[in-house]
Amino acid sequence: MTALETRHLVKRFGGFTATHDVSLSIRKGARHALIGPNGAGKTTLINLFTGVFAPTSGQILLDGEDITTLPAHARVARGLSRTFQINQLFGDFTPLDSMMLAIGERKGHGRRFWRPLAADRDVAEEAVATLEQFGLADAMSNETKLLPYGKQRLLEIALAIAAKPKVLLLDEPAAGVPEEEREEVLAIVRALPEDVTVVLIEHDMDLVFSFADRISVLAAGALFAEGTVEEIARNPQVKAIYLGEDT
Ligand SMILES: Nc1ncnc2c1ncn2[C@@H]1O[C@H](COP(=O)(O)OP(=O)(O)OP(=O)(O)O)[C@@H](O)[C@H]1O
Numbered sequence: 001m002t003a004l005e006t007r008h009l010v011k012r013f014g015g016f017t018a019t020h021d022v023s024l025s026i027r028k029g030a031r032h033a034l035i036g037p038n039g040a041g042k043t044t045l046i047n048l049f050t051g052v053f054a055p056t057s058g059q060i061l062l063d064g065e066d067i068t069t070l071p072a073h074a075r076v077a078r079g080l081s082r083t084f085q086i087n088q089l090f091g092d093f094t095p096l097d098s099m100m101l102a103i104g105e106r107k108g109h110g111r112r113f114w115r116p117l118a119a120d121r122d123v124a125e126e127a128v129a130t131l132e133q134f135g136l137a138d139a140m141s142n143e144t145k146l147l148p149y150g151k152q153r154l155l156e157i158a159l160a161i162a163a164k165p166k167v168l169l170l171d172e173p174a175a176g177v178p179e180e181e182r183e184e185v186l187a188i189v190r191a192l193p194e195d196v197t198v199v200l201i202e203h204d205m206d207l208v209f210s211f212a213d214r215i216s217v218l219a220a221g222a223l224f225a226e227g228t229v230e231e232i233a234r235n236p237q238v239k240a241i242y243l244g245e246d247t
Pocket residue numbers: 013016018036037038039040041042043044045
């Protein structure tokens with residue numbers, strides 16, 4: 001069963017084709033990595049998945065349903081969440097504030113802004129439990145901007161999980177994380193719930209090879225190769241265009 005699929009997806013910016021006839025199938029529960037050299041079109045593809053960009057042509061299906069023309073928030077409501085390469089957190093909020101907002105949003109409390117969120121015991125309990133699961137219990141009442149960077153990346157992932165996604169798009173979760181915090185981030189990424197399909201966009205080959213069960217390689221906007229970790233690792237053309245270049 002397919003969780004996320006593209007059919008002949010094309011995205012042009014003026015005369016430049018950033019996504020070139022990409023047909024991709026990501027099965028339910030997969031740990032699927034999307035790799036490729038700089039400028040290969042990974043971020044563009046994520047922006048097409050999430051509704052930031054409308055494709056020039058082609059289709060996107062989530063759980064077998066066509067979401068190609070749905071706005072971004074409707075895709076989140078259908079179960080597609082993402083994290084960002086660059087920190088998008090509210091620095092002045094505490095992790096607990098952010099988590100309660102995220103859970104409240106999922107539960108449809110967002111429209112009742114006049115109601116004190118703290119009054120909602122269910123939301124608070126779930127927020128604390130989720131923060132604990134992501135190793136953030138000790139830090140939950142500090143301002144987010146004061147947290148170590150690795151903890152901030154974990155908070156981003158925790159907030160995306162709070163939306164209870166079917167598919168989680170992880171955009172370089174370990175990017176910029178200092179060496180001493182890296183293992184904690186990787187351990188949490190590896191321990192993400194099994195029923196959530198994870199699509200990992202990553203430059204770090206150690207993380208890709210230790211995490212993914214399937215890899216798609218993009219080059220110049222097109223799908224260049226796809227296979228298991230072993231197949232991709234020994235594919236000479238992939239080595240030539242990508243692995244040899246960056247690692
Ligand atoms: N809004 C845009 N307008 C014009 N060109 C764009 C736009 N967004 C991306 N591109 C171009 O599309 C190509 C693919 O970019 P993209 O950011 O998707 O690559 P990437 O694989 O994510 O690269 P990186 O690994 O460096 O983040 C690049 O040549 C980029 O300049």
